[in-house]
Amino acid sequence: MSHIKARGLSIDFPLYHLGARSLKKRLLASARVRLRRDEAAHEMNAHTTDRVTRRVGGEVVEDAAHRVVVSALRDLTFEIRKGERVGLVGHNGAGKTTLLRTLAGVFEPVGGFLEVSGxxxxxxxxxxxxxxxxxGRENIRLAGLFRGLDAAGIARLEEEAGSFSGLAEFLDVPIKGYSSGMQLRLAFALMTASSPNIILMDEWFLAGDTAFMEKAEARLTALVGGADxxxxxxxxxxxxxxxxxxAIWLEAGRIRADGPVEEVLAARDAAS
Amino acid sequence: MYRVDADQPRRLSTALADIRQGTASWRLAWELARLDLKNRYRGSVLGPFWITLSTLVMLVGLGFLYARLFNLPLTDYLPHLAVSLVVWQVLSTAFVEGCGTMTTNAGIIRQMRLPFSLHVLRAVLRSLIVAAHSLPLLALVFLALWRAPSAEAPQALFGLVLIAVNMASAALFLGMVCARFRDVTQIVASLMQFAFFVTPIIWKPQLLGDQAVWLPLNPFYAILETVRGPLIAGGADAAVWVAAVLYTAGFAALAVAFFARFRGRLAFWV
Known part of the structure; x- marks a missing residue:
């Protein structure tokens, strides 16, 4: 039975490779103010009034070890049951992709509990x-191996993804020779060739050309329809x-609203 | 099923499970290693045999020159140099390339949940395949000098096992450290260059005279000697074996401990 459970889920994203020292200096001046405002906003326990929470991205703070970290996700609690189709909305840097990666098991939470079954x-x-x-052909094979397919499964994947992507003789050309559209076709064909229980999607797949998207539409619908x-x-x-x-509306790494799509989107329109 | 509770991290068992899963998917690691080499040498006529060829050139050049400089008979010096150079190449590649184990796989690490040890196994297998291309060179030297390896040669297999374990430790430990601190890659590269000169590779241990007893303090010497000794010198000293096993076990323990502690942070580092 597929489900996702998160309780108090938090992710801190350390900023390592961009000269943390000089960044630190810059931040020290403003961080205190930001933090105080944020606490104030938290105390009010409502997201109605202030402008603070409308900023792009998570909180940039210093942790105990004096590293500069973005607290990308903070204290998320939600449950997704079988059959639900959840949309993540929010500004750039609100934590949408970080949450997807966390659900995929890539980022390990620094706080809280996460269970993904399926x-x-x-x-x-x-x-x-x-x-x-x-x-292209080697990449198809690689994708098959990463998914743990056997030889027959890989042959099937090659057949299916090869014909769907419509790359024909380009399948035997290294991918760096592809146009970005061709790369997308192959990636799309590969990623949609399996039928997982849980699908985590970022919006990139909407970027194809019109003719391809028409073809992709049916496949995507089938994929989404088949998933739990x-x-x-x-x-x-x-x-x-x-x-x-x-819909789950994320803002600065927190859940601002969670509920039926129309309700959440209406609240979001009202707030902006 | 994937469950993680930040209050009960259970780091060691997670790390060991990672290593177990990675080892179980050796077929995938093998395919990836082969693909790496295929891509690295795509369009090249000789492929990995370029390394063999460059070692051969070095062997012939250095062999004649240094046999003369050190006043050693060529038949004595050349097998020493050949085995040393080939083994050194394996060790040095493992350390220098080990720094990139995780960063070169950043794309896949940030995309899907895979055991990190898979990337380690991939790097080790890749280096071993490359190393295998140098074996004909050793055979060539023994044939050219019409000299058989010593009777203790099979012991070199234990030495190879020690080398393989060290390669894995290097790929795991350095792969992680270098992902976090990018400067370490440069440090490792210059340290390996330094180690090349202080380890008896182009010079022979005997040249040190009485001071040679201190050599096992150099981990690279101890590990090198477990292969070189059995192959050409009728076996290695007990001190060398003890040192090599201790170094290998210590390095492996360090790598696994570091991995267990920081495994969860690795995806943020790459």
Missing amino acids: EVGSLIDATAGLDVEST IVVLASHDMAVIRRWCDR
Whole structure:
């Protein structure tokens, strides 16, 4: 039985490689103010009035070890049951993709509890996992191996993904010679060739050309229809309305609203 | 099913489970290692045999020159140099490339949940395949000098096992440290260059005279000697074996402990 349970889930994203020392200096001046405001907002326990929470991204703070960290997700508690289609909405940097990666088991939470039951298929990043030096056919094989398919399964995947992507003779060309559209076709074909219980999607898949998207539509519908749970992050409210029946509105790493799509979107419109 | 509770991290059992799963998917690691090499040498005529060829050039050049400089007979010096160079190449590649174990797989690490030890196994297998390309060179040297390896040669297999374990530790430990601190990659590269000169590779231990007893303090020497000794010098000293086993076990313990402690942070580091 597929389900996702999160209790008090928190993710801190350390900023390591961008000169934390100089950044630290810059932050020390403003961090105190930001933190105090945030606490004030928290105490009010409502997200109605202030402008503070409308900022882009999570809180940038210093942790106990004096590292500069973005607290990307803070104290998320939710449960997703079988059959639910959840849309994640929010500004850039609100934590949508981080939450998807956390659900995929990539980022380990620093606080809280997370349980994901069911086979996860992550369609988070189109080209990650593709090896640009290898040919399309080798990449299909690789994707099959990563999923633990046997020889027959890989042959099937090659057949299916090869014909769906319509790459024909380009399948034997290294991917770095592909146009971005061709890469997307292959990535889409590969990622949609399996039928996982839980699908985690970022909005990249909407980026194809029109002719391909028409073809992709049917496949995507079948994929989503066959899955127990879908979690989809998007900026496009038409997409959210179309594919989802529940929406989670993230802001600065916190859940601001969670409920039926129309209610959440209405609250969001009212707030802006 | 994936469950994680930040209040009860159970780090060691998670790390050990990771290593178990990674080892179980050796077929995948093998395929990935082969693909790595195929891509690295795509369009190259000789492929990995380029390494063999460059070792051969070095062997011939250094062999004649240093046999003369050290005043050693060529038949004595050349087998020493050949075995040392080949083994050193394996060790040095394992350490230098080990720094990239995790960062080169950043894309896949941030995409799906896979055992990290899979990437380690992939790196070790890749290095072993490359190393295998140098074996004909050793055979060539023994043939050219018409000299058989010593009777203790099978003991070198234990030495190879020690080397393989060290390769895995290097790929795991350095792969993680270098993902967190990018400077370490440069440090390792210069340290390996330094180690090349202070380890008896182009020079022979005998040249140190009485001071040679201190050599097992150099981990690279101890590990090198477990292969070189059995192959050409009729076995290695007991002190060398003890030192090599201790170094290997210590390094492996350090790597696993570090992995257990920081496994959860690795996805943020790459």
